[in-house]
Amino acid sequence: MNPKSGGGAENHGAAGARPTGRRGGPTRRRGSELEDAILDAAWHVLVEHGYPGFTYEAVAARASTSRPVLYRRWPQRDDLLLATLTRFLEAQPIAIPDTGSLRADAVGFLRNANAGRAHMITLISVQLMDYFRDTGTSFSQLRDTLGAPNRPTPFETIVARAVERGELPDVPRSSRVVNLPFDLLRHDILMTMRALPEESITEIVDEVWLPLLGAPGGRPQPGSP
Amino acid sequence: MNPKSGGGAENHGAAGARPTGRRGGPTRRRGSELEDAILDAAWHVLVEHGYPGFTYEAVAARASTSRPVLYRRWPQRDDLLLATLTRFLEAQPIAIPDTGSLRADAVGFLRNANAGRAHMITLISVQLMDYFRDTGTSFSQLRDTLGAPNRPTPFETIVARAVERGELPDVPRSSRVVNLPFDLLRHDILMTMRALPEESITEIVDEVWLPLLGAPGGRPQPGSP
DNA sequence: CCCCTAAGATACGAGACTGTATCTAACGGC
């Protein structure tokens, strides 16, 4: 239906056909269906173009709708951003594998985190930097605010299981050493802005973490008596 | 250079008294003096408004000059950014202490880096995330661009010296392990957005790095009191 | 089947920034 009826119903061509899958008739989305589509588009725009490219223009185009539709729901850009973030950040906790092997648990968890969070970490850093700059806060503060402060970290869980199995001795370990793999993963992701190669994951576990824990496979360190 | 020599005397505004006349006489900067002032202004703009606010417009205004002056020197925004970063990064190399002790070298270097670079690392990551996304580059690539790519890293130097002294065995070591302290320092700075406490530095060296290297003199890990 | 709500298209004025062109005037070299 492209007849120019009367006034300004001209087709400017730039706005392409919406991927509704229904070529036959003009399917007009409404309510939550429309909202889902918009937030989905917003998420992709954010991932691909970052916060500076996160404009009403771009989101509307990606969602195959028009800016007024967005303004009706989210009058401020922050509203749209917040809605997008809460929608996609709530889901997807990183799974902690329980394989019965310390090494397999560690590698498996890093793999999951690498796959699931790599571009989220970059995303968050890109767009929250402005927020950090303005408020003087930081990643770790945000993480403490969002997550439960007293919940054990993934690697604390992994180590605890290994101790239960008798795979590791039941000695106190510094938080620094226990959480080292996740810190290194995060560091590498931040530095390279992309997911790590598999070799880096095994390298972190086999060359750094396991030797430090004195686990089998690594070289036990006698230290100073 | 001017093809139309005869006519063309268009009226482009009459009283062209430069607004910088507030500094007294009409002092017109030239050459390196001007360039220094511009890069200085660019640095401040970057610090205060981040990469999104790092525009020719803003830098020119801050330097009390005009955009054409900037375009003559740095035709691309990247050129201006790179020049600004290079200028302020290379001004302060991090000193590598040579104390004759592996541990003291490591702790000393981390201390220097912590004091001298904490602000800079934070700043760069905070303000340049957008740049990285736009250009598809990353922090590590920028580092390679600014520094000499083949120069040994500080910790490679420190380890090499320790090997020469016979303090460490001459065995191959992975880059991951050798550079671990700097990576951890950087990670912590990024996460907390401020310089590390002294305890974190000794923790990194004593609880992580020295045990991994199998060096004597590492303090016993917690658990062997 | 009609009617009202809202999706979707389009327009418009404002503002910021980009590159470039052109003019002037100051500064330094000769």
Place this chain on the structure above:
DNA sequence: GCCGTTAGATACAGTCTCGTATCTTAGGGG
């Protein structure tokens, strides 16, 4: 002291985005 270089001011066309104001029309409710 002349003269070439260039800083500095200004203009301009183009692009992008914003926020809002219409207008048409699809789709659901009554």
